[in-house]
Amino acid sequence: MFVIRPIQEKDYPELLKIAEESGHGFTSLPVNEELISNKIKRAEASFKSQVSEQPEEHGFLFVMEEVATGKIMGTSGIESAVGLEDAFYHYHLGKVVHHSRELNIYNTADILTLCNDYTGATELCTLFLREEFRKGITGRVLSKFRFLFLAQHQERFSSTVIAEMRGVSDENGDSPFWQWLEKHFFSMDFPTADYLTGIGQKVFIAELMPKYPVYVNLLSEDAQAVIGKVHKNTEPALKLLKSEGFSYKNYVDIFDGGPTVEANIANIHTVQNSDLYTVEIVDALDSDKNIIISNTFVEEFRATVAKTKLDQEQKIITLTQEYADILKVKGGDQVRAAVLK
Template sequence: MFVVRPIQQKDYAELFKIAVESGHGFTSLPVNEELIANKINNAEASFKEDVGDGPCDHSYLFVMEDTDTGQIMGTTGIESSVGLKDAFYHYHLSKVVHNSRELNVYNTAEVLTLCNDYTAASELCTLFLREPYREGINGRVLSKCRFLFLAQNRTRFSDTVIAEMRGVSNDNGESPFWQWLEDNFFSLDFPTADYLTGIGQKVFIAELMPKYPVYVNLLSQAAQDVIGKVHENTAPALNLLKSEGFSWKGYVDIFDAGPTVEANLSQLRSVQGSNLYTVEVVEQLTGEDNVLMSNLEVELFRATAATAQLDKTLLTIQITQEIADVLKVSAGEQLRAVKLI
């Protein structure tokens, strides 16, 4: 079996390996020992803190662990409110009209405008499943377990939830979109700019980024072609989020032009569809569907997916003792569950 749980200090070495394995463009987990240590410290503090009546600037980082071997299979995270400490930049893709009645000329053009529109939104981030475990339901569970945490702890998060999707780049970390910006404004290669952003050094963006809307048709054709497109390895993650209700509203990453998708927390399929069920421990299960389930804790949060029997009328769930032990629940207690799709 596997379990998704809050990250701990003992996971440092494995998280560093994941940062190396994730490669270029994985901004939220740069290869930096101090930053990774700080991420773990911040996550532990976030899980422990009582937020009161509203979201704060907290980072929740989870790992998926193989319960048989103890191996860390991947990581996933949620930022409660982005942009409160450091500016959170995007380009917004929109249209302008150039019209002359006298000359009978009417033209539209797409423009990219630098903005901070998603400030204070909650962000799904740092999703990475290691190569040996990319099979079966593992990827879906690693992504969707966050929705159960969101559903159970709504006061910790914004009504708007976003996810920045990795844009197009090659194996050397070269981005066609950034190449145009580099040639004209930055004189920094994409991996360097991406790394600086990942470690929180964002001042250069405000200093060097073009201050006025950029006409898309002035970009190189290679740069135009990747606006709003995702890296081939990111396509499954994007499709999964779309199935949950996320959509693209024209916002793209300022470095690789990958799309940022958004949704209302209460409208997410797994949030709407999840419910609280009373645990019944049985020796043998008769259900055939995989159920995504979690306990109701924060600091001791546990989530997994397994065959289980849901009774939506009586609001009971039948699980084995093994599953109960993994989730740290007992018969008669409640857990949150939804059918895994």
């Protein structure tokens, strides 16, 4: 049994360990003690924030905690609006046509153009489940609970929701895509560039990145091969997001070439299929259906999963007192819930 809750200052040691375990390419959680401490403080402030007319650049960071032991199993986050304070870069993969009527030659070429097209979008980020807990449904829940939070508090977020997928790199952190950029435009390796971005030092991107579109066929074959491809450890996360209605619109990461996927918040399957239900306390649950459940709070947000029943007509959900306590609700309160598919 586990609970997902907002991160707290007491979680700092575990979050630092998670940053170390996550490895290269996990840009949103670099191994930097000051930054991780500030990340927790920012998250605490975000959960306490009031709703504004426009989405602000808040960072909602959650942890999954094992109820019996208090162990932190993983983390997951949402950035409400990216790029409002620091530039948010992508490459857009497009095409250019070279055509000569006189010579009857017609060629198309793929090009990568540096852009800030996702400025203001909401980003799903910082998803990491520790290896010992990677079994059963925990990974799916750690990703999907965020859609209940988005559904319940849509006024805090953009209509466009994105997720950057980790691109291809080896166990040493070497990225084929970055190696080409490093050779021609930068003098630093991929882990260093990735780390600098993670701690917010992005000026070097504008200073050193090629200002004009890059013809893909000028890249090395290894670099071309990984554009829009994900790291092997990221394949399950991408599959899950695609099942929720996210799609790839030819935007890739500027460092490793990994794909960014997007969806309209109203079209995300779990958002569409979730609803508010009134809690009814029972002695025991009798169902084989996994239901992902969250309360309706922000600062005191809690989420979990239970094998229980949803009465679709009367909008009632049955919970034992143990689950109600985990969710910080009581009989008669409302929760948001959806079937975990």
